[in-house]
Amino acid sequence: MLQQTQVATVIPYFYKFTKKYKNLESLANSKEKSILKLWEGLGYYRRARNLLATSKILVNKYNSKLPKNVDEIKNLPGIGDYTSNVLIALIYNRPTLALDGNVKRVISRLINTNLDKIDFKLFIKLNKKNIFNTERNSDLVEALMEFGALICNPKTPKCNVCPIKKKCDFFNSTKKIKHLKRTMIQKNINILCYLSKEGKIALTKKNNLGFLNTFNLPQIENAKNKKKLKNWKLLSKYKNSISNKKLNINLYYKFSKNIPLDYSWYSIKKNKDFMPSFTKKIFKQVSVLF
Numbered sequence: 001m002l003q004q005t006q007v008a009t010v011i012p013y014f015y016k017f018t019k020k021y022k023n024l025e026s027l028a029n030s031k032e033k034s035i036l037k038l039w040e041g042l043g044y045y046r047r048a049r050n051l052l053a054t055s056k057i058l059v060n061k062y063n064s065k066l067p068k069n070v071d072e073i074k075n076l077p078g079i080g081d082y083t084s085n086v087l088i089a090l091i092y093n094r095p096t097l098a099l100d101g102n103v104k105r106v107i108s109r110l111i112n113t114n115l116d117k118i119d120f121k122l123f124i125k126l127n128k129k130n131i132f133n134t135e136r137n138s139d140l141v142e143a144l145m146e147f148g149a150l151i152c153n154p155k156t157p158k159c160n161v162c163p164i165k166k167k168c169d170f171f172n173s174t175k176k177i178k179h180l181k182r183t184m185i186q187k188n189i190n191i192l193c194y195l196s197k198e199g200k201i202a203l204t205k206k207n208n209l210g211f212l213n214t215f216n217l218p219q220i221e222n223a224k225n226k227k228k229l230k231n232w233k234l235l236s237k238y239k240n241s242i243s244n245k246k247l248n249i250n251l252y253y254k255f256s257k258n259i260p261l262d263y264s265w266y267s268i269k270k271n272k273d274f275m276p277s278f279t280k281k282i283f284k285q286v287s288v289l290f
């Protein structure tokens with residue numbers, strides 16, 4: 001749940017989720033639809049599907065236990081390098097670091113070196129003895145993440161109360177590195193909605209928004225592609241931010257009986273199926289036409 005999502009947003013979802021699914025078996029035996037319902041509004045729904053798929057594999061193949069080998073963990077759906085390292089440290093107390101943005105920033109400040117100049121894997125390898133000078137590797141991993149979020153935070157690190165400031169090159173240097181800002185990607189898109197007089201909208205899985213490509217959406221075009229707009233009417237212009245993408249959207253529509261192959265009709269009013277908020281916004285806007 002926490003991937004790409006802030007803790008404060010996740011908390012109510014986490015409580016609802018763990019209230020319903022009290023253990024791995026109950027999760028593995030549930031239906032995708034029920035899980036997606038609980039996830040509704042949290043976004044990045046692929047995480048929910050992966051969670052279900054992973055729970056089934058753990059129950060059926062690993063006797064409801066997490067494998068002890070990082071490569072085996074990485075083979076589970078939705079689990080990459082970062083998550084597998086967090087899991088292996090938190091659950092099995094292994095000496096490993098999960099390199100998220102917080103941890104990388106802490107390291108970069110401790111050695112007062114810009115993020116893009118550090119080979120983190122090599123850094124950890126070379127400093128293994130100093131970093132893992134503890135029996136409590138699971139606490140170390142969690143503490144570093146929290147430390148980066150709460151003390152050595154991105155904009156205003158609380159150096160005065162920092163317990164390791166004496167060893168920090170950033171704190172002690174007169175030439176401090178500057179933190180690189182997260183860059184937002186701007187994208188201008190046209191959304192083209194085929195509508196039917198009966199209150200339906202044509203959707204397809206063929207869209208060029210990679211982060212939403214598991215969902216049925218209307219036709220999405222690069223806004224530069226003006227040739228496609230002949231016979232389409234502009235309904236609205238609005239903005240939608242998803243992760244590090246800022247979308248400037250022009251929403252077009254046309255009533256049509258014929259739709260391209262790969263499209264299917266969906267009822268705008270009656271459709272109660274789960275859908276991402278991106279699609280809901282489109283539905284809400286085109287519904288004023290009926």
Ligand code: SF4
Pocket residue numbers: 106109110151152153157158159160162163164165168169170171
């Ligand atoms: S002294 Fe400041 S910059 Fe250094 S680790 Fe502590 S909070 Fe971060």
